[in-house]
Amino acid sequence: AQSxxxxxxxxxxxxxxxxLLRCNYSSSVPPYLFWYVQYPNQGLQLLLKYTTGATLVKxxxxxxxxxxxxxxxxxxxxxxxxxxxxxEYFCAxxxxxxxxxxxxxxxxxxxxxP
Amino acid sequence: DTGVSQDPRHKITKRGxxxxxxxxPISEHNRLYWYRQTLGQGPEFLTYFQxxxxxxxxxxxxxxxxxxxxxxxxxxxxxxxxxxxxxxxYLCASSAMTPNGAEQFFGPGTxxxxx
Numbered sequence: 001a002q003s004x005x006x007x008x009x010x011x012x013x014x015x016x017x018x019x020l021l022r023c024n025y026s027s028s029v030p031p032y033l034f035w036y037v038q039y040p041n042q043g044l045q046l047l048l049k050y051t052t053g054a055t056l057v058k059x060x061x062x063x064x065x066x067x068x069x070x071x072x073x074x075x076x077x078x079x080x081x082x083x084x085x086x087x088e089y090f091c092a093x094x095x096x097x098x099x100x101x102x103x104x105x106x107x108x109x110x111x112x113x114p
Numbered sequence: 115d116t117g118v119s120q121d122p123r124h125k126i127t128k129r130g131x132x133x134x135x136x137x138x139p140i141s142e143h144n145r146l147y148w149y150r151q152t153l154g155q156g157p158e159f160l161t162y163f164q165x166x167x168x169x170x171x172x173x174x175x176x177x178x179x180x181x182x183x184x185x186x187x188x189x190x191x192x193x194x195x196x197x198x199x200x201x202x203x204y205l206c207a208s209s210a211m212t213p214n215g216a217e218q219f220f221g222p223g224t225x226x227x228x229x
Contacts, residue, residue, distance in 0.1 A: 004156075036220075043118070043205060043220035044157070090156050100145065101170065102218060104156030 002027045002093045004105035012111040019078040021108045023065075023091030026072060033074040034092040034102065035065055044090065050074065061085070086112045118221035120206050126227045127196055134192045135224045139208030146189050147218060148181055150174065151203040163189060164211070196228045 007022040025031060032051045036044040048059025055067040065076045074091060088109050092102040119138045127133050139146050144165050149157035160179070162170040165186040175181075178196075183189040193200055203225050207218040 009154075034217075041222075041225075043222045044207075045220070046217050049217065092156075100147070100162050101159040101172075102147075102149075102157075103159070107154070107156050 002031065002095055002103040004091050004093050004103055006089075006091055006105035006108050008108055009106065010109045010111065012113060013081045014113045015083055016080050019063075019076070019081045019085065019110065021076040021089050021091075021110065023074045023076065023105060024072055025074060025091070025093045027093055027095060029095045032094040032096055033065075033067060034094070035059065035063070035074075035076050036090045036092060036104075038088045038090065038107075040087075047076070047089075081110075081112045083112050083114065086110055118206055118208050118219050120204075120221040120224050122224055123222060124225050124227075126229065128229050129196060129198060131196055132192065132194045133196060133226065134190055135204055135206075135226075137189045137191070137206030137208075137221060139188070139206070140219055141187075143208035143210050143219070144186065145209045145211060145216070146183055147207040147209075148189070148191050149205040149207065151205055151223070152201075157205055160191075193226075196226075198228050201226055201228045 005024045034049045035047040050067045058064045091105040121136045146163045148160040151157040163183040178194045203223045205223045207220045209216040209218045
């Protein structure tokens with residue numbers, strides 16, 4: 001079974017500051033990991049994903065995440081927040097290539113202050 | 115390619131009524147998923163199709179819920195005898211059958227309100 005924990009349901013940063021959204025997972029098999037962003041009244045858009053290979057993955061809009069197996073973490077970062085980054089962010093896990101179902105965390109709402 | 119579309123975007127119904135939602139996946143995608151998202155929570159998996167075959171169902175999918183994908187293209191999700199607890203956003207996603215990490219593309223969702 002898989003599970004995802006996102007620490008901090010709300011995170012507030014100033015424009016230009018570092019963004020750090022935390023994600024820890026549990027998985028009985030090597031996981032595939034995803035970060036999605038959701039703007040109000042819209043569906044989910046993929047930011048980035050980790051499957052195999054390089055543990056530091058870069059995504060759209062300047063976001064990146066690092067897979068740390070020893071810490072079972074996949075934290076999302078962005079060096080400099082922009083007002084347009086304000087949204088809900090979801091971390092998700094899938095049991096490797098064999099699985100189909102995504103298990104999502106509870107989400108983190110990012111607020112960006114001017 | 116217009117992405118995943120869902121219809122309607124919003125549905126308000128009275129308790130006890132039946133509702134049906136439609137999802138049109140990206141045309142070349144043979145995998146289709148339904149998720150449910152309640153306010154302040156992450157999406158929860160409901161069911162999954164590969165072509166027209168429904169291969170996986172969550173225990174969240176009670177007997178009042180039924181999903182179909184008759185010709186392996188669009189899918190419908192029906193909820194019979196709706197309850198207030200069914201109020202949620204219903205998300206559809208599709209993906210291609212590639213060897214690994216197939217990204218799921220999500221539609222805009224159907225927001226259901228049961229009065």
